[in-house]
Amino acid sequence: MSTALVLFLAVLQGATELFPVSSLGHSVVVPALLRLDVNPAAPSFVPFLAFLHIGTGLALVVLYRDQWWRISRGFVTASLRGRIDSGDERLAMLLVVATIPAGVVGFLLETPLKSLFAHPRVAAGFLILNGAVLASAELLRRRAERAGGVERPSAREARFGTLEQLSFVRAGLVGFFQVLALLPGVSRSGVTMAGGLVGGLRHGEAVRFSFLLATPIILAAGILEVPQLPGSGAPFGLYAVGAVVAGLIAYASARLLVKYFEIGRLDPFAAYCAILGVTGLILLH
Amino acid sequence: MSRTPPLAILLGLLGVLFVAFAVFYATTDTSLLASAVARHYKHAVVALVLAVLCFVGANFARRRAI
16 A cells, blocks of 8 residues: 555544544445555455554543543452442443453454455445444434423433443443444444443443443454554554554544534434445445 | 352353463464464453453452352
């Protein structure tokens, strides 16, 4: 891949990873639509994307650095004590519970899942599925809101739960939603936000849980996949620059999304995914 | 004297099993649960993480019974 193409994919990945529109779907569908010289079936493609993801994961660590420090300490203290005594310890264990399903399924089905990257039309189809999941979550949320009467957006959100009130069963439910994100075209942040909404979280809290949940699995995927790159003759330095670019853009988009979801909804992203997915199905052969 | 609950014992044994898997994958060329005959460090790391989670789970199950 040329320098320009690597940087283009880095910008695309950084911009779409945290928006609920599937960065993997975009990395497969957009180059195919633009007739770019990208081969998603190449053995180095997934490790390359995983490398870019490290930048995104580190951006999330920086954004939530204070929380991650407390969560890490909480995990160690609760694990050693065998008991949860604080909110940070509870949040750490919620993240563990919600990470297990996607971690196990992703590891067991790694090969068939990777083979899906070679089929842009399949990714386009999954983009439509992603749009449907986002729209369905908002539909269910509106139904729950109507049951409580019409209010201003801020008051409407206040009637739903915070992360500290999330049960372990519901955290597991969000984790099972995250399994869907192993399919290229289904957004990790999108389905976990949808899972959070279904689990009764406020939009802002669903986003926070989604971003916290994304961090370990993104970094783990990067750490496990990147060692395959040096042997493949890939331009490691250029990819590292790409990861930095992806990280900077992901940081900016994360801050934007946190602000947006104070009162915003998933609807625009659902419509966008549906349109891009249908376009892909029509134009790609 | 309190008895260790069966769940804690089961999780502890699973943890030991995963540690054994981690060592096996890190030190042996194998195709067990893998695509080709080679050292599978990725499998070793995943097995180690699962082992840690099993031990944490066992500790929680043990304390809950006290």
